[in-house]
Amino acid sequence: MNDGKPTGQKPKWWSRxxxxxxxxxxxxxxxxxxxxxxVPAQATPMETRGAAPAVDGTARPQPLHxxxxxxxxxxxxxxxxxxxxxxxxxVPTPPHGTPVPPPAQPPVPAYGSPHPQPQPxxxxxxxxxxxxxxxxxxxxxxxxxxxxxxxxxxxxxxPAPRTSRRGLGLAGALVLALLCGVLGGGVGAxxxxxxxxxxxxLPQAAHEDTGRAPDSVAGIAASALPSVVTLHVSGGSEQGTxxxxxxxxxxxxxxxxxxxxxxxxxxxxxVTFSGGETARGRLxxxxxxxxxxxxxxxxxxxxxxxxxxxSDNVRVGDPVVAIGAPFDLQNTVTSxxxxxxxxxxxxxxxxxxxxxxxxxxxxxxxxxxxxxxSGGPLVDSKARVIGINSAIRAADNGTGLDGGQAGSIGLxxxxxxxxxxxVAEELINTGKATHPVIGVSLDMKFSGDxxxxxxxxxxGGPSVTPGGPAAKAGVRPGDVITxxxxxxxxxxEELIVKIRAHRPGDRLQxxxxxxxxxxxxxxxxxxxxxx
Numbered sequence: 386m387n388d389g390k391p392t393g394q395k396p397k398w399w400s401r402x403x404x405x406x407x408x409x410x411x412x413x414x415x416x417x418x419x420x421x422x423x424v425p426a427q428a429t430p431m432e433t434r435g436a437a438p439a440v441d442g443t444a445r446p447q448p449l450h451x452x453x454x455x456x457x458x459x460x461x462x463x464x465x466x467x468x469x470x471x472x473x474x475x476v477p478t479p480p481h482g483t484p485v486p487p488p489a490q491p492p493v494p495a496y497g498s499p500h501p502q503p504q505p506x507x508x509x510x511x512x513x514x515x516x517x518x519x520x521x522x523x524x525x526x527x528x529x530x531x532x533x534x535x536x537x538x539x540x541x542x543x544p545a546p547r548t549s550r551r552g553l554g555l556a557g558a559l560v561l562a563l564l565c566g567v568l569g570g571g572v573g574a575x576x577x578x579x580x581x582x583x584x585x586x587l588p589q590a591a592h593e594d595t596g597r598a599p600d601s602v603a604g605i606a607a608s609a610l611p612s613v614v615t616l617h618v619s620g621g622s623e624q625g626t627x628x629x630x631x632x633x634x635x636x637x638x639x640x641x642x643x644x645x646x647x648x649x650x651x652x653x654x655x656v657t658f659s660g661g662e663t664a665r666g667r668l669x670x671x672x673x674x675x676x677x678x679x680x681x682x683x684x685x686x687x688x689x690x691x692x693x694x695x696s697d698n699v700r701v702g703d704p705v706v707a708i709g710a711p712f713d714l715q716n717t718v719t720s721x722x723x724x725x726x727x728x729x730x731x732x733x734x735x736x737x738x739x740x741x742x743x744x745x746x747x748x749x750x751x752x753x754x755x756x757x758x759s760g761g762p763l764v765d766s767k768a769r770v771i772g773i774n775s776a777i778r779a780a781d782n783g784t785g786l787d788g789g790q791a792g793s794i795g796l797x798x799x800x801x802x803x804x805x806x807x808v809a810e811e812l813i814n815t816g817k818a819t820h821p822v823i824g825v826s827l828d829m830k831f832s833g834d835x836x837x838x839x840x841x842x843x844x845g846g847p848s849v850t851p852g853g854p855a856a857k858a859g860v861r862p863g864d865v866i867t868x869x870x871x872x873x874x875x876x877x878e879e880l881i882v883k884i885r886a887h888r889p890g891d892r893l894q895x896x897x898x899x900x901x902x903x904x905x906x907x908x909x910x911x912x913x914x915x916x
Contacts, residue, residue: 600766605706606718608768610659612691613761614638615710616666616680618645620652628709628761629656629680630691630770632809636682639809640760641775642671642743643733645678656682659716670812674820674885676732676743676775677805679812691762694769696801699723699748707752707774707797709761721752721795727872729882730798732776744878746886747798748772754797763799772799807888821889821910824853825860827877835867835898836880858908860897867903868896884910 597603612631616638618624627644631637638656645668648654654666664682671678703723711717728749733741750763754774763772778796811818826848828839838855839848840862848862849855860866867874869883870893887893889912896905 599768602706602718602720605764605766605768606708609691609706609708609762609764610716610718611689613659613708613716615657615713615715616640616644616760617655617657618648618652620648623647626710626713626757627759628757628774630760630762631688632679632813633690634688636685636688637669637809637813638666638680638682639773639805640678640680641773642673642676642678644760645671645680654680656680657715658685670816670818672808672812672818673733673741674743675800675804675808675818676745677773677800677808677812677818679809691764692769693802693806694765694767694771696748696771696803699726699765699771699801701725704766705750705752705771706764706768707750707754707758707761708764709754709758709774711753711755711757713757717758719753721750721797723748724751724796725749727886728798729879730776731878731882743775744882744885745775745798745800746804746882747776748801750797750799751795752797753793753795755793758797770802772802773805774799801886804886817914819889819912819914821884821887821891822853822913823855823860823884823893823895823908824850824911825855827880829877831865831877833865834875835865836874836877837865838862854908854911858895858906860895860906860908861899864897864899866895866897870894871896 597607599605599608614629614631616627616629618627625644625647627640629638629640629644632639645654648668654668655663656666657663662685664685666680666682669679669681701723705721705723707719707721709717726748728747730745730747732743732745735741748763748771750772752763754777758774761774762770763774765771774797776798777793778798779792780794808818826839826842828837831837838860842848849860866880869880872883874880874883884893887910889910891910892907893910894905894907896903898904
């Protein structure tokens with residue numbers, strides 16, 4: 386209803402009244418059934434300042450400030466860069482429902498134009514839609530396609546052609562991405578192939594003192610290597626390679642019998658020292674039962690003998706170092722420990738008559754030993770010889786080091802140096818070695834536990850030598866010897882090994898079984914030579 390208050394539309398805070406010199410907007414013709422909306426006689430002081438007469442004689446409201454050429458709020462319409470109002474409200478409607486036209490809105494002038502020209506304003510719809518990209522003066526309800534703002538132009542110049550900056554930017558971004566991909570791929574391929582963009586410098590330890598502790602493997606090797614030699618032997622259709630070590634300054638070298646055996650009595654023996662010097666060797670003596678031989682070189686100076694240790698002092702678990710030429714690889718050093726002592730082994734037997742079988746009460750080691758190590762030294766932590774490497778137990782049926790097919794599986798055997806020293810001295814002094822004996826013939830086919838004295842010897846004679854050590858001690862044919870000095874023996878080979886571990890003249894205590902009863906006999910070992 387009409388409460389007597391003015392119902393005409395008041396200017397919004399972002400609109401600007403029509404300038405004094407501007408022509409009035411043509412008012413729309415109201416319907417015949419409706420009367421025009423009343424207009425207030427005058428505006429309140431807060432809305433106008435200095436009313437100017439209009440064409441119809443009524444006062445026109447004036448802005449509170451001078452006109453703003455760029456039409457920025459709150460005194461003009463939003464400029465090209467002004468943010469749009471968040472909400473547009475509907476135009477007020479008079480009591481009778483007739484829409485009242487809004488105040489005249491001048492068009493947005495061109496940039497820098499001092500005199501904007503008024504244009505007719507069309508009838509707005511019930512709800513106004515603000516389009517920041519619409520053309521000035523266009524009806525608010527008409528939608529316009531989205532167009533980006535155009536660049537500025539100077540007066541008098543034709544407007545610049547419209548170009549799609551977004552399309553250009555997208556094309557540029559694609560080109561840039563392509564270039565970056567190609568460049569990145571090339572750099573990545575270069576880095577992958579060359580390991581980086583800069584020169585590679587790997588960290589490395591600085592120069593240090595190369596000295597080593599005397600009891601270390603390196604210290605032991607440095608001390609023992611100058612005394613170790615490599616032997617190349619040939620004779621007839623056979624040849625072989627082995628190792629030896631210097632015994633004295635006179636040029637005597639100790640090695641295995643099976644190393645020099647291919648040379649026979651007229652073959653060649655070449656001795657190569659650790660420094661590369663070579664000399665011709667001459668056989669001094671050998672013994673197949675102990676598998677030891679002595680070779681001598683002449684005309685060689687500055688020989689360094691390798692000191693001898695004491696194999697009786699060795700304990701299981703002691704560290705050891707083996708030196709030799711496995712598979713003709715000279716100056717090879719391996720290390721390990723003593724795995725066992727007094728391990729009875731037999732090696733050889735290729736001749737078929739048993740004359741080449743060696744019986745050794747050996748030191749067992751896990752230091753790698755291979756064909757070519759034969760005759761080389763097994764040294765302790767003080768670089769002293771405690772054994773002569775002679776045999777290995779291979780994965781196949783090979784047990785010797787002269788076959789060339791066997792390989793180390795960590796079961797190596799060395800002749801104790803105490804036995805080697807005695808035999809070497811006899812070979813140097815007399816050319817042959819003596820064997821301790823008890824004067825009995827053993828039944829090697831006996832399968833029981835122990836060593837049984839045979840009924841008769843191989844030549845048909847008595848099995849117990851008359852007047853020999855066993856006969857004097859009361860040993861009889863058929864007795865089964867089970868112990869030597871309290872150590873158990875399980876076969877005839879083990880009894881021979883235990884006896885040959887001693888010297889002629891040593892006293893032994895034998896434990897034997899006769900008629901189911903155990904007896905003890907004491908005897909003194911005799912001597913025999915291996916002719």
